[in-house]
Amino acid sequence: MPATSLDQIVALAKRRGFIFPSSEIYGGLQGVYDYGPLGVELKNNIIADWWRTNVYERDDMEGLDAAILMNRLVWKYSGHEETFNDPLVDCRNCKMRWRADHIQGVCPNCGSRDLTEPRPFNMMFRTQIGPVADSGSFAYLRPETAQGIFVNFANVLTTSARKLPFGIAQVGKAFRNEINPRNFLFRVREFEQMEIEYFVMPGTDEEWHQRWLEARLAWWEQIGIPRSRITIYDVPTAELAHYSKRTFDLMYEYPNIGVQEIEGIANRTDYDLGSHSKDQAQLNLTARVNHNEDSIARLTYFDQASGRHVVPYVIEPSAGVGRCMLAVMCEGYAEELTKAIPGEKLAAVGEALNAFLKSVGRSEKLSGEARDAILARGEELTQALAERLPEVEQLLAMPGADQIELGKKLRGQAQPLIDEHYRTVLRLKPRLAPIKVAVFPLKRNHEEIVATAKAVRRQLQAGGRMRTIYDDTGAIGKLYRRQDEIGTPFCITVDFDTIGQGKDPALAGTVTVRDRDTMAQERVPIAELEAYLRDRVSA
Numbered sequence: 389m390p391a392t393s394l395d396q397i398v399a400l401a402k403r404r405g406f407i408f409p410s411s412e413i414y415g416g417l418q419g420v421y422d423y424g425p426l427g428v429e430l431k432n433n434i435i436a437d438w439w440r441t442n443v444y445e446r447d448d449m450e451g452l453d454a455a456i457l458m459n460r461l462v463w464k465y466s467g468h469e470e471t472f473n474d475p476l477v478d479c480r481n482c483k484m485r486w487r488a489d490h491i492q493g494v495c496p497n498c499g500s501r502d503l504t505e506p507r508p509f510n511m512m513f514r515t516q517i518g519p520v521a522d523s524g525s526f527a528y529l530r531p532e533t534a535q536g537i538f539v540n541f542a543n544v545l546t547t548s549a550r551k552l553p554f555g556i557a558q559v560g561k562a563f564r565n566e567i568n569p570r571n572f573l574f575r576v577r578e579f580e581q582m583e584i585e586y587f588v589m590p591g592t593d594e595e596w597h598q599r600w601l602e603a604r605l606a607w608w609e610q611i612g613i614p615r616s617r618i619t620i621y622d623v624p625t626a627e628l629a630h631y632s633k634r635t636f637d638l639m640y641e642y643p644n645i646g647v648q649e650i651e652g653i654a655n656r657t658d659y660d661l662g663s664h665s666k667d668q669a670q671l672n673l674t675a676r677v678n679h680n681e682d683s684i685a686r687l688t689y690f691d692q693a694s695g696r697h698v699v700p701y702v703i704e705p706s707a708g709v710g711r712c713m714l715a716v717m718c719e720g721y722a723e724e725l726t727k728a729i730p731g732e733k734l735a736a737v738g739e740a741l742n743a744f745l746k747s748v749g750r751s752e753k754l755s756g757e758a759r760d761a762i763l764a765r766g767e768e769l770t771q772a773l774a775e776r777l778p779e780v781e782q783l784l785a786m787p788g789a790d791q792i793e794l795g796k797k798l799r800g801q802a803q804p805l806i807d808e809h810y811r812t813v814l815r816l817k818p819r820l821a822p823i824k825v826a827v828f829p830l831k832r833n834h835e836e837i838v839a840t841a842k843a844v845r846r847q848l849q850a851g852g853r854m855r856t857i858y859d860d861t862g863a864i865g866k867l868y869r870r871q872d873e874i875g876t877p878f879c880i881t882v883d884f885d886t887i888g889q890g891k892d893p894a895l896a897g898t899v900t901v902r903d904r905d906t907m908a909q910e911r912v913p914i915a916e917l918e919a920y921l922r923d924r925v926s927a
């Protein structure tokens with residue numbers, strides 16, 4: 389089952405080093421996050437998968453990496469200076485600011501209805517280029533990567549000698565001064581986009597729009613978001629952006645946040661190339677564009693069949709990397725019992741817990757209400773102990789000498805049980821997993837076992853294809869749980885059998901390979917490890 393609460397993902401992301409708040413030691417910066425050691429791997433793997441699918445595995449695509457800073461005129465003629473606005477309202481009571489279309493006429497902070505009329509707020513960040521702050525030095529941080537593609541259309545067309553239809557793919561940072569950044573990675577002020585601008589002959593645009601919808605759904609499925617988990621929102625005409633003839637928003641149901649856009653697939657007509665072209669009057673544009681008196685290029689395509697210059701239509705699939713990563717983590721997340729707890733062990737823990745609850749009931753320090761609540765749930769807690777570690781932890785944290793004594797006893801009994809029977813697992817597609825293989829020595833102070841484990845790690849990493857780590861910081865069970873939580877598809881253990889000192893001499897030169905999802909273990913000869921893992925880690 390996927391994550392049931394965003395908190396599960398936020399906690400895991402922090403605990404294991406996927407995501408950190410930006411500038412945390414100075415109190416953070418709202419709407420900005422840093423990708424930690426595991427986050428950067430997952431993010432890079434998502435981007436690489438998108439690039440491979442959309443650039444390498446197609447015959448009709450080129451890549452591009454345009455600069456974030458661009459001439460201000462780009463944003464004038466793209467329409468962003470005029471229209472890239474969100475409706476801003478102020479709460480007169482508590483002074484909080486909100487996006488009018490995100491609230492229900494009442495301040496979500498204080499409940500006041502005393503709000504200002506919505507007014508347009510331009511979301512582009514401004515900066516200054518060069519040492520002199522005058523009007524000529526003014527620039528924006530790009531709020532989308534798409535414009536870098538449009539203004540390079542002629543460059544790519546002439547250097548690649550492409551014929552329509554063809555597309556340009558780009559991944560890069562975008563910045564939006566969101567009024568209310570929130571919901572972790574979902575709405576932030578600095579993020580990455582994976583965008584395609586696909587250029588087609590006018591008249592074939594509707595068909596290509598449908599084809600891209602299918603292609604994009606197939607990609608989401610490939611990275612672990614099944615078709616059944618995505619809703620297609622066919623944006624009603626009244627809600628369409630001014631440049632769009634039709635837009636499909638792909639929506640994913642995030643826990644707590646609800647059904648939200650992860651990707652927009654827009655038919656942008658000839659609006660973009662037409663907007664950035666000179667001689668617009670001669671281009672037979674269908675889109676309404678602002679008169680361009682600054683561009684030095686005609687962004688057209690010579691169609692040999694008709695002998696005419698045409699302005700291609702554009703289909704744009706545009707996805708956010710952060711929203712994608714959040715969806716992939718939510719979808720792959722599971723907390724589960726790994727096997728049924730044997731009756732007598734449960735009874736022993738139950739006894740300790742009951743004694744503990746009794747003691748809590750006598751405690752002067754506990755409020756009556758809390759005591760009653762705990763006693764009422766005593767049996768249920770006992771039964772479901774392994775699934776309810778956080779609640780048990782809460783009980784253990786309560787004050788009072790008896791509690792501490794019993795708490796210790798309980799923890800002592802419960803922890804191994806819980807460790808053995810309960811786990812959090814991130815079922816990422818192996819190709820996305822930050823770490824593909826983790827290698828453990830069964831004994832961390834045994835020279836030969838350690839040396840063999842390190843050699844196995846080096847051998848697998850040397851292939852360059854699978855990120856492999858060595859870890860000896862705990863008992864094997866604990867190490868498995870850590871790797872389960874971060875989505876590592878395979879763990880390898882080097883033991884006495886491996887080095888020929890175990891019970892079975894036939895196992896010399898083999899290691900245990902454990903599968904994250906099935907938890908099944910297999911003995912594999914070291915010499916065959918790479919072949920065994922190669923396809924499995926790129927699945």
Ligand SMILES: Nc1ncnc2c1ncn2[C@@H]1O[C@H](COP(=O)(O)OP(=O)(O)OP(=O)(O)O)[C@@H](O)[C@H]1O
Nearest residue numbers: 566574575576579649650651652706707708710711
């Ligand atoms: N503030 C943001 N934080 C994270 N990702 C974003 C943000 N804004 C846009 N994206 C991502 O970029 C993609 C394309 O951007 P687009 O301009 O279509 O978004 P949008 O329609 O403005 O999004 P929303 O309506 O949620 O603000 C979105 O589908 C989303 O994945």
